[in-house]
Amino acid sequence: MTDATAGKPPRGGQMLAADGTPLKVSLRRAMRAQKLRALLLISPLLLFVLLTFILPIGDMLLRSVENDIVPSTLPKTVVALQDWDPKTSELPGEPVFAGLHDDLVIAVEKKANTRLGQRLNYEYSGFSSLMRGVVRDLKSMDTSRPFMEQFIEADKKWGDPAVWRTLKTFSGEYTSGYLLNALDMQRTENGIQMKPEQERIYLKLFLRTMAMSLGITFICLLLGYPIAFLLASLPLRTSNLILILVLLPFWTSLLVRTAAWKVLLQQQGVINDILVWLGLVADNARLVMINNATGTTIAMTHILLPFMILPLFSVMKGIPPSYMRAAKSLGANDWTAFWRVYFPQSIPGVGAGAILCFILAIGYYITPELVGGTSGVFISNRIAYHISTSLNWGLAAALATLLLVVVLALYWTYDRIVGIDNVKLG
Amino acid sequence: MSLRYILGAAVLVGLPFGAAMAADDIEPCDGCANSMTVVSWGGAYQTSQQNAYSKPYAELTGTTFTWDESSNEAVAKLRAQFEAGNVTWDLVDVEGPDSQRLCDEGLAMPIDFDAVLAPGDDGSTPTADFGDGLINECFIPQIWFSTTFGYRTDVAEWNGAVPTSLCDVFDMEKFPGKRALEKRPKKNLEWALLCDGVTKEELYDVLSTPEGVDRALKKLDTIKDQTVWWSAGAEAPQLLADKEVVFGSTYNGRLFAVIEEQHQPVAMLWDYEVFDFDGWIVPADLPEDRKARVMNFLRFATDTQRLADQAKWISYGPARASSQPLVGKHADLGIEMAPHMPTNPDNMKNYLVNNIEWWADHQDEVEAKFQAWLTQ
Structure with a gap:
């Protein structure tokens, strides 16, 4: 028993440090200096992460709701449209058309008209050519005549109330259009509705991405656990050799590995050739193992396996072998000793490996693009398409935002069920 | 011994490059930057540009070239560079439709063709020489290319039948086997309708009707389960060479490589190939010296x-029209190139040009429909 009163302040007074200041104050001062030093030490990294990662990503995610282009390109039109009731089948009045004329003259000068056309074309097909056409239309317009009939003469689409309804619906600074689109929904006259069956795609891809990523993570665990176990229990010399074999794929280009899978898996590929030669598969019924979900699963499992094995290995390395021996000496058979004693201790490694694999898997796009065909592509492939080909950055941002939300939700669930402090990388 | 052999071969291969350079009419360049960043597609195409354009130019002027292989996402990247206010590219190789987009948005610079470009060898003005290729005021065309089908010539199940028309691609009974098509609606929809009895003239009118796209997809349904969908231009030639598919659509230059350079049993189907231009654009507002x-x-x-x-x-x-008679032999293979050109009259009996305007309007809607159809 230690002396229970040690460290307690003398009755009635505070404990003082050597220089006479109260100990609490002195301690706090020392801690503050330490914290400040720590903050200064990490500040370069903090700034770096903030400037190159958090701010750009925040900016990108903001694009999923940003609609500034409509009110800033057509300011007068948007104001004039406020009095128009989109539910009527009548066209807006002359002031709207006059405002449109003024706005478009400036827009054409700034070459902003086609960008606007592209933006509105996401919601209503035909805006793209309508807005490109205004360059030619404006030249022939006579400012002394009413603009309404002149616009409709130039392009009859201006006489379609649906065009104006779209313009009015998407005239705000912010829009839910992209996010709705990313959920296969659209805004119609009758409120928000699901898109027609044959245009729905994103929800399906989200579900597929989640399901296949979970599947891939599970296969990685099944394949990786025994290898990690072997690595942890073999003598150092042998285990180092196997570890190099595990790491070897890491040092090979991702594209090379993916291309190698093509050579192996395709219908005229090595595996099918061997199966046909062995007589297991008929020549005219070769297995389809690539350009579908199977191809994606196989190639991605191969790529992600090291991310499962390494955390498992480092956790298992820390489990004393004497525990298993103790369990056995107390009468447990091999399986009980493993399942009741060893496995629970390796759970932090399983958690770390699974989270790592899963998070990497849902963001993958180059491997599914190359070996996924149509049934093995992920949501990231659509994001990449909208970023670099269709240039619909708003929709890409909306899809990315949803993906982020799903990941955070899963992370939260994981934390509630398993506990995030129960994850170890070593 | 073997090293000397390799060096010798390198010198021999190097010779034609040197012989190709004729340092005749290069104008002096005062106050010009000493380096250029050029954006292109990589691969054999970029090599041909380096051999024909930048290598001789660098020898004459000492300019250093940096090549960036970003053409397939040039519009996105150029837009991002303009948004960040830091345009690092000097010259960008893009396809016709992309040049239209960049020009419309003011990201590409309008060019005064007759002032900037050299007149043709036959004395024609650049405007006349390039003719239809000048699709907008920013785009300087370099080449015509076409997207067409290649087929394997050794398919036993075809019993000696040889595909002669585009619609043989859709004929599963006479020509069984897998097909490779691009994972995009553009071109595929047009081909499907042409083989569903629509004439070339009515094509975009039919596509504009609400049923048009569905009709095209329905036609594509007949070969859907036998189709491998590609997204990179190199995939279809590879699939053909590996016997994975019996028909494959791709750029004619890629098929040329498979047939003439790799000697694979593959032949070219010149029927309703889709023509397009590829050429240069200059980013707007470059500093004077770089411009x-x-x-x-x-x-x-x-x-x-x-x-x-x-x-x-x-x-x-x-x-250029004036370049056509000068087309000679392949630098390494020594074969006449004229019969392999998409512009050769024999290859142009039936051809198609995409309607850029229609695609600009319907791209978003049709792409969504097409991708949804693919995942069904």
């Missing part, structure tokens, strides 16, 4: 001889 260098280079690299030279390394047709 001067680009203009000087452009005048050299798009003259009659240089455009004809490019066809020594790749089977794409030069965009």
